[in-house]
Amino acid sequence: MEIVVIGGGASGLAAAIEAAKYGSVTVLERGERVGRKLAVTGNGRCNLTNLALAPERYHGETPAFARPALERFGAEDTRRFFYGLGLVTVAEPSGRVYPHSDQAGSVVDVLRFGALERGVRLACGERVLEIRPGRGGFTVVTESGPRRADRVIAAPGGAACPRAGGSGEGYRLLTALGHTRTALWPSLVQLKTENAFTRPLKGVRADAGVRVMSREGSLLAESAGEVQFTDYGVSGPAVFEVSRAAAAAERCLLRLDLLRRVGAEELTALLEKRRETALTAENLLTGVLHNKLGRTLLTRLGYPLPTPLRGLSEGDMRRIAGAVKGVELPVTGTMGMEGAQVTAGGIRTAEFDPETLESRLVPGLFACGEVLDVDGDCGGYNLQWAWSSGRLAGNLGALRC
Numbered sequence: 001m002e003i004v005v006i007g008g009g010a011s012g013l014a015a016a017i018e019a020a021k022y023g024s025v026t027v028l029e030r031g032e033r034v035g036r037k038l039a040v041t042g043n044g045r046c047n048l049t050n051l052a053l054a055p056e057r058y059h060g061e062t063p064a065f066a067r068p069a070l071e072r073f074g075a076e077d078t079r080r081f082f083y084g085l086g087l088v089t090v091a092e093p094s095g096r097v098y099p100h101s102d103q104a105g106s107v108v109d110v111l112r113f114g115a116l117e118r119g120v121r122l123a124c125g126e127r128v129l130e131i132r133p134g135r136g137g138f139t140v141v142t143e144s145g146p147r148r149a150d151r152v153i154a155a156p157g158g159a160a161c162p163r164a165g166g167s168g169e170g171y172r173l174l175t176a177l178g179h180t181r182t183a184l185w186p187s188l189v190q191l192k193t194e195n196a197f198t199r200p201l202k203g204v205r206a207d208a209g210v211r212v213m214s215r216e217g218s219l220l221a222e223s224a225g226e227v228q229f230t231d232y233g234v235s236g237p238a239v240f241e242v243s244r245a246a247a248a249a250e251r252c253l254l255r256l257d258l259l260r261r262v263g264a265e266e267l268t269a270l271l272e273k274r275r276e277t278a279l280t281a282e283n284l285l286t287g288v289l290h291n292k293l294g295r296t297l298l299t300r301l302g303y304p305l306p307t308p309l310r311g312l313s314e315g316d317m318r319r320i321a322g323a324v325k326g327v328e329l330p331v332t333g334t335m336g337m338e339g340a341q342v343t344a345g346g347i348r349t350a351e352f353d354p355e356t357l358e359s360r361l362v363p364g365l366f367a368c369g370e371v372l373d374v375d376g377d378c379g380g381y382n383l384q385w386a387w388s389s390g391r392l393a394g395n396l397g398a399l400r401c
Contacts, residue, residue, distance in 0.1 A: 162337060
């Protein structure tokens with residue numbers, strides 16, 4: 001029996017390795033090599049999964065759709081799967097799991113070796129033009145000609161990160177078969193903000209609480225951790241966590257707590273003590289924030305840096321403390337699919353069986369990974385969906401051949 005996997009990314013390779021237990025598998029990859037996006041994920045480290053795996057970490061029109069795949073192939077199953085391929089992994093205190101080599105290339109290599117060892121054919125430079133269902137199977141039409149398949153597993157990825165192979169090809173292939181697609185927007189992406197404050201801070205990092213607020217004042221999303229200031233706005237893991245909500249909102253702003261472990265009253269008291277010294281405003285936030293960040297914030301508030309602290313009032317200290325605890329930056333956009341790690345939205349999951357990932361519209365067609373309307377939080381959750389959905393599609397899909 002012939003099984004064709006469309007896409008040689010994370011979910012496609014996982015599906016191919018699983019499906020090879022039951023038939024002859026060919027992976028059709030439009031790029032020059034498999035695993036291109038995987039090779040650059042996590043700044044080249046590849047955050048494979050997260051031990052704090054939970055269904056609420058996933059999003060889409062029907063987030064519960066992901067549950068069967070995640071329960072069948074969870075985080076520890078993923079570690080065992082990769083250990084079986086020869087990859088040693090390590091878990092950080094945060095729950096994030098990385099290859100011991102600290103190289104994403106190691107993950108790509110063991111997947112590629114594992115696929116080849118199981119007889120999987122990796123056909124790169126093969127762009128799929130059409131999937132034609134027929135009696136007893138499919139014809140998969142590529143630029144080099146047609147291929148017959150008993151079953152097809154669509155794992156073409158999403159639109160994010162086109163420099164590493166992201167495109168809309170998968171949506172086109174599946175909608176041509178009658179499937180429908182939700183709106184798409186970038187997720188795990190840098191945010192553009194009004195940048196008069198952020199531009200002078202380019203490259204400065206801060207440990208901050210991050211909230212996305214609607215212009216009406218309601219909380220849309222929140223996170224905490226590293227924020228990096230840029231010439232266009234903000235980046236960093238804590239920003240990626242909330243970027244999905246910011247991208248989906250029509251108008252919103254970021255509220256940054258630059259000293260999230262210290263309350264406003266405690267900070268005010270600390271600043272009051274410093275006000276009694278002979279220092280100037282330039283040094284008011286020294287030891288509290290990164291020096292450049294503190295000085296930029298005070299300038300933003302209208303306090304000239306040479307101002308003697310003794311000339312400021314208790315009210316000034318409260319105002320400054322409030323600003324440290326709540327810098328507001330109107331969001332003007334995102335860095336788009338070009339900067340995104342993940343696509344939010346995709347092919348509607350209601351059109352697939354969550355227990356098998358088989359299409360309800362086209363029997364024998366399965367889909368997995370980012371092409372579906374499932375996306376996860378920052379921290380290894382999206383790759384876990386790739387492994388879980390890929391293995392589910394490859395396993396139960398092949399068993400039905």
